[in-house]
Amino acid sequence: RWLCLRSFIVDSELVEILFVDTSPFVEEYFSDPGEHRYDWRDILPRKSYVNNLLKDVELVLRESTAKWKIVVGHHAIRSVGHHGTPK
Numbered sequence: 001r002w003l004c005l006r007s008f009i010v011d012s013e014l015v016e017i018l019f020v021d022t023s024p025f026v027e028e029y030f031s032d033p034g035e036h037r038y039d040w041r042d043i044l045p046r047k048s049y050v051n052n053l054l055k056d057v058e059l060v061l062r063e064s065t066a067k068w069k070i071v072v073g074h075h076a077i078r079s080v081g082h083h084g085t086p087k
Helices: 046-063
Strands: 008-010 015-019 068-072
Touching: 015 046, 046 068
Parallel strands: 015 068
Antiparallel strands: 008 015
């Protein structure tokens, strides 16, 4: 099992892969975590963190000269699936 502790970038000339910690996008993890425990160090305030992360991703994608750009995360930023789009 792979655990993304924070976001990072793998860059080669052909492909640039952005690994993004997507847990902060899931509002329910903050509002109703149930029995789960999450480490939110350096994440709060959540809204600021998510906004800054999205800006960083957009900047990297815009400035990248790689032919292929891939963003990897566990949760979809936008989804029409049964989980829907995180708030």
